Amino acid sequence: MSAMYKAIQVTKPGEFATVMKPLVEPGPGQVRIRVEACGVCHSDAGTVEGSFPISWPRVPGHEVVGRIDALGSGVQGWAVGQRVGVGFLGGSCGYCELCRDGDLVNCRNQEFTGIHSDGGYAEVIIAKATGLVRVPDDLSSADAAPLLCAGLTTFNALRNAPAKAGDLVAVLGIGGLGHLGVKYARNMGFEVAAIARGSNTAELAKKLGAHHYIDSAATDPAAALQALGGAKVILITASGGNTVAATFKGLRPGGVSINVGAGPEPIEITSPDLIFGERKLAGSLTGNPAAGDATLRFSALSGVSAMIETVPLEEAPAAYAKMMAGKARFRMVLVTKNGSTYPEQPK
Ligand SMILES: [Zn+2]
């Protein structure tokens, strides 16, 4: 086993460099993983553009799948050779008051993968055992990778939502997150309305499993949802504040609009819109590791996967640029020579 491994790191905002790093032993509570695949997520911009406080250089990537090749001291329940996933939340501490109350997502000492520690744009990653997710044998590493952030985010938000089978659930935005949201919603047994701008997404939305397609450029999406009886849940995967506000009145009484698409724009909703009908506006942050396990297991059982384009690790900067330009259909996944899908001759 080589004593060095390849990583694509960000040296300063907007600048990638390919480097060889020395292999290090995992510390207490950590594991070392031979990365097979890593998804490229819009939140990687937090690292690449430096919008999070980053100490440079930093390796981005938080949709990581690989095999454990070394265990640090004190790690229990995981084995060398086991295939595991690492998502955005790097692992809970186990001792803060939120952890002790069972809220692992909001752990006060949670580190973000690829932001506080090096991520998965590399052949090797060191990860905290408390953040690991189990990968079912019947999911390929490339298919599993985007499910660790985009999948977990949409699956967990819908899974914890108040909708029951048969209820109308709307998914706003049909992109990297939204296309998975529609597939999960359909497979969870909801009546699904997909909302996006323009008529050219209609066919895709139906193919993904939507029963209804609402073109928000041509029609008032809130009125269209009310014409269907009103949505119990609107899963917001788009980031514009105005877009969120425009759909809010499409909720039926007691309905909730759950935001998972982050953006700086404020969401302007009047208090009567909240009060009359007792509607709620909420946010959801990925999920805990057990929810990660459930996401991957449900995906394998129901045949849900992201539409992906795989490229060799070496092409990470181009894959990132394509994703940021909105040209990925829908998730870019980096693959390394540790996995089985790495091409013989990378460009
Ligand atoms: Zn904690």
Ligand SMILES: [Zn+2]
């Ligand atoms: Zn992500």
